[in-house]
Amino acid sequence: MKMIMAVIQPHRLDAVRDALEAINVHGLTASEVKGFGQQRGHKEIYRGAEYQINYVPKVKLEIVVADDILDDAVDAIQQAARQGRVGDGKIFVWDVETTIRIRTGESGEGAV
Amino acid sequence: MKMIMAVIQPHRLDAVRDALEAINVHGLTASEVKGFGQQRGHKEIYRGAEYQINYVPKVKLEIVVADDILDDAVDAIQQAARQGRVGDGKIFVWDVETTIRIRTGESGEGAV
Amino acid sequence: MKMIMAVIQPHRLDAVRDALEAINVHGLTASEVKGFGQQRGHKEIYRGAEYQINYVPKVKLEIVVADDILDDAVDAIQQAARQGRVGDGKIFVWDVETTIRIRTGESGEGAV
Amino acid sequence: MSAADTSWILTATALVLLMTLPGLGLFYAGLVQAKNVLSVLMHCIAIACLMSLVWVGGGYTLALTAGNDWIGGFSRIFLLGLDRDSVASGLPEALVVSFQMTFAIITPALMVGAFVERIRFGAVMLICALWLILVYVPVVHWVWGGGWLAKMGVIDFAGGIVVHVTAGVSALVIAVMLGARSGFPEKVLPPHAPWMVMVGASLLWVGWFGFNAGSALAANGNAAMAMLVTHISASTASIVWLVIEKLKFGKPSLVGFVTGTIAGLATITPASGTVGPLGGFALGLLGGVVCYFAVDLIKNRWKIDDSLDVLAVHGVGGATGTLALVLFAAPAIGGTGFAEGQTLLGQFGVQILGVGVTALWSIIATIAIVLVTRRLIGLRVTPDEETQGLDYAHHGETAYRL
Amino acid sequence: MSAADTSWILTATALVLLMTLPGLGLFYAGLVQAKNVLSVLMHCIAIACLMSLVWVGGGYTLALTAGNDWIGGFSRIFLLGLDRDSVASGLPEALVVSFQMTFAIITPALMVGAFVERIRFGAVMLICALWLILVYVPVVHWVWGGGWLAKMGVIDFAGGIVVHVTAGVSALVIAVMLGARSGFPEKVLPPHAPWMVMVGASLLWVGWFGFNAGSALAANGNAAMAMLVTHISASTASIVWLVIEKLKFGKPSLVGFVTGTIAGLATITPASGTVGPLGGFALGLLGGVVCYFAVDLIKNRWKIDDSLDVLAVHGVGGATGTLALVLFAAPAIGGTGFAEGQTLLGQFGVQILGVGVTALWSIIATIAIVLVTRRLIGLRVTPDEETQGLDYAHHGETAYRL
């Protein structure tokens, strides 16, 4: 099994989910994160003083998938999240040894 | 060392922590996440209009443990988090190469 | 490529970012997490009743770097985050197989 | 000039200002997404300021000084000649200007609910300024300034026609011409802070005592009864929504409850100087039911994105009260009867005419205003700005940094 | 009928409504967990609406119109016959109805603090409606409506007995019969928004000026002194909590501070028409200390989950003020003296009797009401609903979506 960790623009979350559902990936975990990268943050001005807000709000997805659908899943995410602008985000993949479904205790690919 | 990433129901956090303490696992990092899976979200109705809330609030735990207590830790989590209902969550495990304690700079299993 | 996951004190975030920029690591993802470890939480008292707040607010950084700068990056983080007190945090490292830049679709070390 | 009445109207003025700042602001801000909170609050307070200047500049004189059947005169343009000794309606004239100013603030501010989360800030300013002069001010003159409707004996104690019909109808026109929020209706997000909606509604309720009981322009039994029936109607309409939601969905919601509150308040407004306790109860009942189904009709069936239901709650409520008050004006049930010499049917006719002509004029004038604004400034923000949220896109700020 | 007094009581009515909506709502909502915020606000506003209807339907007439020693008459049932010319207590009667209605709203709303985070919404509604008729209305009649306590010369200017003892004692009964929140006391979570608690307390304070100074039913020296001593007591009791917390824990907290404020306000309430500045200070001192230790006793020692300390702060405060006021009523220190012909001891006896009988009646009636409600509706939500939070479980909403 593989872990796909994707950092995307928050408003692409729905699109990415739909794309994953379409290829039968039904489980994922999302969190709100702050991104730092090529896309710079923004400035806010209060009472004439400038404040540099360094981070960009992003959504991080963590999706564990069986090896054989890894490529499809990564493609689905990449296409759904892509807008062609700096800040679209990144996808990272690594190996997962075990998966256990807490409710049943079953483990392995069936548990994903 | 192994990373155990567990996604659980928020109100099981205390139970899981207690179970881990009981087997001498004292360090963990928790975050609030949104889960998507078999457990569906819920509907809210405002002024007669229905809104589908897709995500389910979950807590994600990240726990790095030495190889030899991996199984005990996973068991402890699985049992403490389990309620026997859809949405109980998942446990994922993968390999960690290095651990460093920032305060002392020491690394390896002693740093966990 | 390697994933560096560092849990640090929130107010060290800026220092760590600066240290990473200094060695040309420009991308990272940060999130607010709750830490449990040797550093205990704190007590709050409302109307004479004591409440034990078990967790400590921490910032978690996730940084994927090319293999050859791993050591420099880990050092930079460790030094910038270090205050010499319990609760300074931990750094964990593991292997990443693939990285993809969503905007361009390019993958591998160039995408980091 | 009565010091006692002055005392009450000074207070009432503060109460009506409280309705907009921060009452209505919070009510609306809680209903939008977190990324548009500041924009909504900015609309409310910037409208408050701009309308005040328009009002003292020319609105007051055109609305409430002697003129013809259609519009007032210019004797108080820029409030010239107004000093501490000027008297109007048995009160210091400066107080009449102020009290009425708070009405001229909240009326356009009500319309904010129709265009949140997607309109350009400059457009809001221009639309409201033109609207105050072209719609609000003439209608005030018709009804309260001795104009043609006043002469016909129309009953509109605190502004069912003047405030709620004008704002409600115009709000719908703006919503239609501006277009729906992107993703409406399926992908629109629920209220970001129902607690804030409740706080806003509470302040509106408290302030409404100044609005309705202040409209007696005196501290007397009329003011007292206006306050009482206002309260009864608000309570009743709230419980109506509770019951409907309980029956339909099983779970009565706080947002629904306080929407009922506002519906009840809007409905009683024109009637609060005319009906007794029973009338207050009846109008609350009626207003609650009618507004509930109006929301459903306009937003959920017609799919018009009058985002925070300005027409359905305010316009429909105000019109319902204006028309139905004739049924509960009888002195036998604590009412004050009709305008001199009027019969029930005759009065009903006048009321319908008042509502109808005002609605029509509001539609025509608002269409014109929006067309002009579209040409001069443009109406909508860009899709990117809408996605990003107006708080940052248009005001450069973030509401919550927790 | 005095227009000046009318003016002030119109204002006072708005101020007392502000106490509940949104004052008390925010005060309580800030003290609970984020998942029960809306439920608490809903309790407060739904109680406000329902009690208003019960009050105008039958409460007012039974409480405040002529009857016997125990209960009023039926002459104003459904407010029949009330119109703009009706007069009572030198004010428009509609205003007396409204002003007293705001008291009939806040008194049961105070009890919300005892049963938050675990009670069924329907149970709240039924308990409060029955309670208003069976407990509140008779006690109002006894003390303010010419009933037996009034005849004995009991002193309770603005409601130490009528409001705070009834609500406080009944709250404890409900808390006990309902049972504690799951996990109480060890695992209960701290207040989710102390800032909100402070805002609520502030609005309560401001509104309390209407409550106490309004109880003079006139704009005169009595009202002015009531306002002044109210303010002094609130300030003093707040600082008492500050000092105690500083000494005991090293860190004075905001939640503690404003709890002291409310304790000071509850304590001065019955005395605010009787004592002078020195009495205000003394009662603040006393109320602050007594309520502090009452909280500790009931919640931390007896382990009764009167969740937001209704008995300890309101009940104990109100009782303390009712009894201690006899010590500070002397004209030499700005007080007004006792009821005609009373001695200090005699007055003290009457005060004790008033507090005691009221408390006893509150206990008995509340037990009966809760038993009936348990049978008809059930009291508690399910453990799953409690875990999930009442906002979603019972109202289908989420307070914060940031």
Place this chain on the structure above:
Amino acid sequence: MSAADTSWILTATALVLLMTLPGLGLFYAGLVQAKNVLSVLMHCIAIACLMSLVWVGGGYTLALTAGNDWIGGFSRIFLLGLDRDSVASGLPEALVVSFQMTFAIITPALMVGAFVERIRFGAVMLICALWLILVYVPVVHWVWGGGWLAKMGVIDFAGGIVVHVTAGVSALVIAVMLGARSGFPEKVLPPHAPWMVMVGASLLWVGWFGFNAGSALAANGNAAMAMLVTHISASTASIVWLVIEKLKFGKPSLVGFVTGTIAGLATITPASGTVGPLGGFALGLLGGVVCYFAVDLIKNRWKIDDSLDVLAVHGVGGATGTLALVLFAAPAIGGTGFAEGQTLLGQFGVQILGVGVTALWSIIATIAIVLVTRRLIGLRVTPDEETQGLDYAHHGETAYRL
């Protein structure tokens, strides 16, 4: 004694208390970081309580009873002899004490903005208590208590000198002596809740009606005009900020807008009993512009960490209004003219003298007070506490637990 006037001043007292609790509290709390919210609210409410006790203990008598040119007498020390029949200024004396007490609360509370996020709580208490007696009370006596400035005919209707100059100048002194927040100016974080700033500003605005129109101490044309010009000035200054920000940065902000509101309110305060509508407009214009550039000058150029711009907004606004009012006092434009026998230049001289001497005295006394406090208690929290946030470090609490 007039019941009608009493009625209005009872109300005005409640309104001015609302300004501080929770108005100013929210205004300031929204501007700081989330970890210091409770500390700011605690400052405001603890100051309110402590100042009240100092005021009734000795402040009132020294400020407002007969004495010499410099200070009042001791006839009302601890309010001895004050009862329900005492009369002052044609009102119940207890009411005068209360109304003025709300001024004695908000004035030191304004200074909170200068020292947030880094001061020790005990230092706040001591500084403010000493400051009330040494700075505020004498200046009240000079200007409103028949002291030397009053005798010279200084015009300061509602406290441009008494409230805003004293607080503004002293705030700067404290800010300088305390030192800047760590990381100032580069690393200081932006306001954590602009929505809260707006709510606070709204309540300040509403309450300011009580502040300025209440200063007429009567319900008459003077009060009415004070309310009107207050409103016009606030509206105008807000729009001035809007325009400046639009021109300079392209995006008009809500925080900027409501800062303009407060600037407009502070500026009109001394003039609100003297000028007419045109003067209100002109002072709003002037105050808006001057305060905008004052903020820029002090914070952004001089780099003094008067954190929430107390001097720039309040001090400068109040001084500007005090001086400029002479230009708009002419009866021809709705003003009341000068003090008897004064010329424009003569009046201007008196105004300058009033501002100057008050500022000087505020500086000297505040330096002394801060030095004493530093020695007795210490001023700053430790760097660790500052990092951690004062809410937990000093009050053991957390503002938000969502």
